[in-house]
Amino acid sequence: MNYRNYPMVSRVVFGRGSFDQLSDIIEPQRLNTKAPFIYLVDDVFKGNVWLTGRVPLAYNDKMLYISAQEEPKTSQVDDLVESIILNHSERPSGIIGIGGGTLLDLAKAVAIMLTNPGEAKDYQGWDLVKNPAIYHVGVPTISGTGAEVSRTTVLTGPDKKLGINSDYTPFDQVILDPELTKDVPKDQWFYTGMDCFIHCVESLNGTYLNAFSQSYGEKAFELCEDIFLNGDLSIEDAQDKLMMASWHGGMSIAYSQVGIAHAMSYGLSYVLGTKHGIGNCIVFDHLEEFYPEGVALFKKMKKKHHIKLPQGLCLNLEDSELDLMITIALSLEPLWENALGKRWKTIITREKLKSLYQKM
Structure with missing residues (x-):
């Protein structure tokens, strides 16, 4: 019998207000001052200073607002990866997804595609990813999808909707702050x-x-x-x-x-x-x-x-x-x-x- 050797999220912090610890948690992972942290943030938080004002931007860090109106697509992942590579001289120190399942799945997929050749659609399936992803952090702002803990990132590709299921998909760090879900309709x-x-x-x-x-x-x-x-x-x-x-x-x-x-x-x-x-x-x-x-x-x-x-x-x-x-x-x-x-x-x-x- 061959049992699955399942990867879990290696670090998790839980508690109301724990989002404020983000800076302390990720700073030791910064590779150098030119290697930015890229924040992928649900665009419903645009102008919401209560949340975005607490994102610890430093050096070349970037915050990218992304709409979660549509399910995440492989082409969207490819565009994000290309834009990150073209706009930064060094590979990022990490990707931080802040939002619901869509944003968390995008963060996982982008972290994988920054270290693996080809297009995201090439990796839809089970155990096709060969290289470890870059450091990636999940901060859910809505509860239920389980995207914060799973080894898949569900994407709609040109000919199928299927996850990138791999041992490199799960987040390295998750911050579970229930306070962040207060404005969910x-x-x-x-x-x-x-x-x-x-x-x-x-x-x-x-x-x-x-x-x-x-x-x-x-x-x-x-x-x-x-x-x-x-x-x-x-x-x-x-x-x-x-x-x-x-x-x-x-x-x-x-x-x-x-x-x-x-x-x-x-x-x-x-x-x-x-x-x-x-x-x-x-x-x-x-x-x-x-x-x-x-x-x-x-x-x-x-x-x-x-x-x-x-x-x-x-x-x-x-x-x-x-x-x-x-x-x-x-x-x-x-x-x-x-x-x-x-x-x-x-x-x-x-x-x-x-x-x-x-x-x-």
Whole structure:
């Protein structure tokens, strides 16, 4: 039996206000005064001095604001890497991603592509990265995706949506400061929190489940129930707990895998550009057949928080678009195998997927 030797984030700091320690944490990693730290920051923080005023810029350090309106693309990673190389005489001391899953995934991918030849699309898959990434730090400002802890960076490429899954992907340092999530809009908070909840349901009901992933998954599941169904939590408590649920949910799938909702939402995202969190919710809402208890709980949470999901996304799609959606979803074989076992192809046909998509 060949067990996975899984890389984890080597350093993590947790606590309200811990963002202020960023300078002390990264300064020892500075290679020299000409080798900058590059900050990739979600552009929702443009003009938000409460956050950006605390970014410890020195020497040639640069802050690049990036929109998270669209899912991260391989071409976007290539453009960022090229711009960093052209504008700096030395390789950066490190890349720091500040934002949600999109920014964290971009930071991981840029750190990898600064030391590996070719284009980002060449590395979409499992264990294709040969050279260690440069030092990279993740600072989540929203909780749920698990991007801060995972060994993948999910990217939409020219012909597929697939992560750069490698031992060099995880962050060298993560700063978990729940205070940074205080301005997250209600809907966004719910969709991203549900990404975490769905991670847990898919991991805990999967054929790849083992004691390692189960221990993390159960903890994250319990935290999600507390956050989304218990009305007694203070705002601070809920923020702290969701940040830990995100971490545990990410760890749960690290040693197992996600399932049907993620596979199908990749199809939605590739063809329609649907954001990951809301895409998972739209799909999961229709998966009672596969995850009856999880979907029942999800519907309860949705009702409690007055969340209305978009309807009719796939109603007027061309056959060619539906076909592409189905092909993208089916290409994620490990997810289907985790969900339904080795004989999943006898259960999930193109027709079955088409009828599911047409309900969304």
